[in-house]
Amino acid sequence: MTAPNPQSDTRLPAYLRLRDDIARRIAAGEWGPDDLLPSENKLSAQHALSVGTVRKAIQQLVDEGLLERRQGSGTFLRKPAFDATLFRFFQAREADGAPSIPSSRLISRTRVTAPTAVGAALGTEDVIRIERLRCLSEQPFLAETLYIPAARFPGFEAIPESEIGPLLYPVYLDRFGVFVARAEDEVRFGTADAATARRLGIAEGAPVALIERLAFAMSGEPVEWRIACGPADRFRYRSRIG
Amino acid sequence: MTAPNPQSDTRLPAYLRLRDDIARRIAAGEWGPDDLLPSENKLSAQHALSVGTVRKAIQQLVDEGLLERRQGSGTFLRKPAFDATLFRFFQAREADGAPSIPSSRLISRTRVTAPTAVGAALGTEDVIRIERLRCLSEQPFLAETLYIPAARFPGFEAIPESEIGPLLYPVYLDRFGVFVARAEDEVRFGTADAATARRLGIAEGAPVALIERLAFAMSGEPVEWRIACGPADRFRYRSRIG
DNA sequence: CTTCTACGGTTCTATATAGAACTAGTTGAC
């Protein structure tokens, strides 16, 4: 029994419809991280498709970073590696040089009307604004302001802080089925205004790095806009091109 | 007649050997940008492989950004879009906001022994150091120092400057068959030392952005290390993740 | 001149099949 899928456009080729179906089942939480998916043979039988078509659909998801194939063993759901890459950028290190995961403190979550630039980027004015402070060994080093569409994340303001970890993308995925697949960053340098200077514990006008990010879901729809601000002298941003 | 290929490891699957062969012919300049490659049918006949296998090889090269398929028309060699992406990063703009391609002036090219960090990154100490200044509307905005392995780029020092355009990667490809497929950037913040300050026409100690880049050839071998330095206030770096 | 139609060539989708390569677990020999 395979639920025939009303949402997928029937004009799409079969392998893409199968890909969408599997992606949806992943988003619905049918499998956990590192879980074994049905084999190519089973899928082909269930969906009445040839193995070649199934392979093509799976390959697509592998390319998108959702699945992982192990020859001889099977196909597995991959824990989104996005968090890791995210944190390779802010090469935050303790004084002794050991890399460390920053902690994260939520300052506010409010439903607001988005600033025009943000509204244009997200395609809606009805958003939730999140303010957040990230610390490393008790010392703040990054002040962030995030906007997410209220329609896509209903009730986000009400989630108890205790249930929100240091990273938001897992929360998006677990509670709202939104998988952040891609993002665009822009880095520039500026000076700290009074509010952020106070939050970061630096002098007003001190040099800061600004990172603007627009994050997209698998569908290509923008789902988060954020700007982060940290002291320039401790800042490192890494990226990989090509 | 297809040259049987002595360089490709015969233990590799056929589609990878075909990919290598085509990649080599591209590097050898057999086709120019936007040229039409032989059709799948022709390739499959020439190499005595099935169309499916040929498609797999071509798909690989498409994924790597070397080729471009147009349904109904054929498969074309893609002008490396690397230059474009490269310059999306340095979002240099004229005063009126119009994006502009910076000009480039070579200051020196010398065969030297690499600094230890660079030597370690490139895997050799025998390198050519290139110093370069990039300008936008006559005003310098980026001072660069590059290192490339002398063995991989023999005679690079001797190429007349008139034959080197504003971008180096096309030169690597055209004259040395080195296709830069991938790069890793690191952006950080610092202050200008005396030499770069003079070159950029800014005060010593002024805030600057530093971009370190390690570039890799298709084979995975590192082929260039560079560091670029520009005034922090005019700087923008863009990247795309995921 | 414009629009339509037909055609050869191309890539794209999909199926069916066979065997190789690999993995993890089980069984059996010693």
Place this chain on the structure above:
DNA sequence: GTCAACTAGTTCTATATAGAACCGTAGAAG
């Protein structure tokens, strides 16, 4: 107990084939 051999199940490679979808051109129709 240890190690080798076997086995069922999985992905991977490769082939062959058929038709759909698409592009560019050439020629016909208006």
